[in-house]
Amino acid sequence: MTGDTGETAAAEDRPGPEGGDGGGRGAVVRARRIVVKVGSSSLTTAAGGLDADRVDALVDVLARHADAAGREVVLVSSGAIAAGLAPLGLAGRPRDLARQQAAASVGQGLLVARYTASFARYGRRVGQVLLTSDDTSRRAHYRNAYRTLDQLLSMGAVPVVNENDTVATDEIRFGDNDRLAALVAHLVRADLLVLLSDVDGLYDGNPATPGTSKIAEVRDPAELAGIDIGSAGSAGVGTGGMVTKVEAARIAAGAGVPVVLTSAVHAADALAGRSTGTYFHPTGRRAAGRLLWLAHASAPVGALTLDDGAVRAVVERRTSLLPAGVAGVEGDFAAGDPVELRDTRGRAVARGLVNFDAKELPRLLGRSTHELARELGPAYEREVVHRDDLVLLQQ
Template sequence: MDVAALSDLRNTRRLVIKVGSALLVQDGAPRAEWLATLAAEIAELRRSTEIIVVSSGAIALGAAKLGLARGGRGSLADAQAAASVGQVELARLWADALGAHTITAAQMLVTLGDLEDRRRYLNASATLARLLEAGAVPVVNENDSVATEEIRFGDNDRLAARVAQAAGADAVLLLSDVDGLYDRDPREAGATLVEQVTGVTPEIIAMAGGESASGLGSGGMLAKLQAARIAERAGIALAIVNGTHAAPIGRALDAGVGTLFLPQSDASARKAWLGGRLAPAGVLSVDAGCVAALDRGASVLAAGLTAVEGEFGRGDLVALHGPQGERLGQGLCEYTAAECRAILGLREEQQLAQLGYAPRAAVVHRDHMVRT
């Protein structure tokens, strides 16, 4: 599906809609009337488009019921407890809202590991496909009741992009509390809405502010740009629109108000999965000669390694950094961290004596690597 404008999102084959906490919850209570208008829009879209929802709100809802301070985000234990209670309420809200249009809602809770591990990723993909085939609307959320700071997405913007990959979606629609990406802080005079982005470059990243405007959610504009980068690498369009109004999708698409990030890659499913993974086990730094070779499509060789960080095993995901610490990409390492340190900077003929066995073709093979 070729997405060239916001209005094209109505005609996509499969669309992921992300709903933020600030949209769904106000002063600890669900915005039921607003959700009813969104559910009506989802019902209308489903005439031609398969819909997956990624919904925040569990922690905010649970914190209100438990009477927890700071919206349930005062500590990890508070957030986990709030999520446990809030997931029940969140599932009920979506079941009732979609059920009013005779649509079956399906709750699907995932953790970072479910989409980082290849086998679990494929299982999640199969579940999403079967739910859609059965006519249900999957409502996905991070399982914050068990996730910790070290093993979590941390925001549902990036989760939505990863779910779109797993589901083979054409587009992601992030409903936010702002109109889209501005060229500077939107509170500043003269700030201009960026209507279309072709590639999330460092210049685009520099436009992002810090936290979410509401303080309820965990993802600000930077998280949304990270989600856009994941999506664009997988050949998926992503849009940010203002969801605070009633019937927000139609309002944004009819007026064409929002930011559309165009897909930039048509990578294989495996490379798209690799590019979207968020938790490298370590870092390999390389010299300028290796960077030049990578630019020509080569693999990472031991001779180009300058430093190794972290502890990882063979087959683990590692980040690749250049001489100035710049991120070059990521890939699956053919050696353990200890082996990488042993052959650091060595040419092929020197590696045999150091390892005690014939070296592999590469440290990170180009077929198992994606560039930033």
């Protein structure tokens, strides 16, 4: 295994525990490092406060499986905003970002305190890790996030990961913890992602409608074409729904991580490899380092229009983007921000971290790096977007 983290052992080669029903879920029972995501509706009461019994039931499953099989568990947990509603006297999830952040500030402490007490029953420590997309699309931040999580796991702690709702802005939000979980699974080189909610799998229609059936396995995203996946959940305390879970499963499976999607009450069966929920087979190979984050977690704050030659160089030859190939600049961005790379028809072909401020670029367009170095100094003899900070978008 290679990439920004410098790891060497391939997750696919790790030995795993025996067992399971053999129904195509061998990767589940072999998994050693697992990311489990649980939604707000599986942890809270109807009034919005934390349900201690539900939290304890989940921890019972996670701790016992970790102890019995020598597994490492990373928990991506929603519930911070929901947990903060009742203490702040809020009747429901607020729409404005400021009050969401206030609720998250109160609720995050309550959530982690509950997990800390619950895991302590098994002698397990808990470490809180709060992330924004900005923490993980930049190279140094990505490495630091990986090292923190890996160190917690090596010391026997359970990382509890959540989006840093108290400081995240609209521009640096993941948007939902399902997608965050898929990206964390990639970040820590997990062998398995388990998505837990209040629905026991993916159905070919509304589960409440007679005649609909649960989909046991998904081998290719194309199999879901024409299926009504629905929209956000109706519980009122979370932001996700089946559509976000399927998208998260697609991201993780596309990066080589198998996924089980089921309800929280079936968590034990899911981790044991039994036929519960919906199993998403891996459809791709693990991407290098943080490029998956750049593709799925970053929000472009500007755009660069490339001439035809630059598009071919970036897309077909996978080269860096040089000033000579840039035909236009849009947006107000700073060096290090994510920007969209477009062809002359306005179609997005790639995304990358730019090396110049927006106000610097106009005088550089169409000129060679050697010419710029002679005129402006050696600091300008560099790429607009380096190929290591660039990811192609699916066409």
